[in-house]
Amino acid sequence: MNAGHWIEHFRQNQNAWTEPDWESPGPFLADEELERRRLLADSLATFQLGESGGGSHIRRFVRQSGAGEDYQMAVALFVREEQRHSEILAGMVGRLGGKLKRRHWANSAFRLIRNRLGLGFNIQVLLTAELIAEAYYGLLGRRIPDPPLQSACAKIVRDETKHIAFHREFFRSIQRRWLPMATGLWSAQFQTLFLFAESLVWLDHGRCLRAFGIGRREFRDRARAGCRRFLFGVAFPGGGDGLFEGGSLAQNSELVAKPGNL
Ligand SMILES: [Fe+2]
Numbered sequence: 001m002n003a004g005h006w007i008e009h010f011r012q013n014q015n016a017w018t019e020p021d022w023e024s025p026g027p028f029l030a031d032e033e034l035e036r037r038r039l040l041a042d043s044l045a046t047f048q049l050g051e052s053g054g055g056s057h058i059r060r061f062v063r064q065s066g067a068g069e070d071y072q073m074a075v076a077l078f079v080r081e082e083q084r085h086s087e088i089l090a091g092m093v094g095r096l097g098g099k100l101k102r103r104h105w106a107n108s109a110f111r112l113i114r115n116r117l118g119l120g121f122n123i124q125v126l127l128t129a130e131l132i133a134e135a136y137y138g139l140l141g142r143r144i145p146d147p148p149l150q151s152a153c154a155k156i157v158r159d160e161t162k163h164i165a166f167h168r169e170f171f172r173s174i175q176r177r178w179l180p181m182a183t184g185l186w187s188a189q190f191q192t193l194f195l196f197a198e199s200l201v202w203l204d205h206g207r208c209l210r211a212f213g214i215g216r217r218e219f220r221d222r223a224r225a226g227c228r229r230f231l232f233g234v235a236f237p238g239g240g241d242g243l244f245e246g247g248s249l250a251q252n253s254e255l256v257a258k259p260g261n262l
């Protein structure tokens, strides 16, 4: 994979977004929105906890895998970007008057399984969370009536879309010598875990999403479209993206990336 390209991307992206004023007034801070703010703060605080890790396991796995220094550097910058998401989410929770979390069962479960089975599985679990996050923030960003929170959602969606592409290159590079049967088996287990995670996220965050008019079906369709795009992108390098009715991944990324589209 072209790790140099990703180092360049992550470096350039460090200053590509201006943090909003979390203290600025807005109609979403009115008393009548208290219940939705409470639900949203609780939901975002769970995601904040998930983004707050130091990345020590993935960096160790990368070192042990014998990957080159460029990929190690790209992963370190990727981890830094996830930590930045944790800071942004803390700003969002603070704006909503919520409290950050120190523990959550989903976060503990994710970490436990992620750190057991080596680099490929570690990245798979991270990637599953990113595919779901892309749907979660993409849908919420359109519905939350608050410009600072919309801007933060758009920023996270933009970054996660690139993270998914970064991991897609990783999986392409390790699967390029596999037989189609092996790729198919890997894809089947990927989809099984993805569906499980998607159901758990809806159980935990569905009440919040529903409060903003986002139904189970809309969430499921968006998350699964991202999953399909990713899997086809791995299986058909250079051509998989175009198999989707919605256009290429790059085109779809454009759609979710511009704050004006939220
Ligand atoms: Fe993230």
Ligand SMILES: [Fe+2]
Pocket: 082, 130, 159, 160, 163
């Ligand atoms: Fe990410």
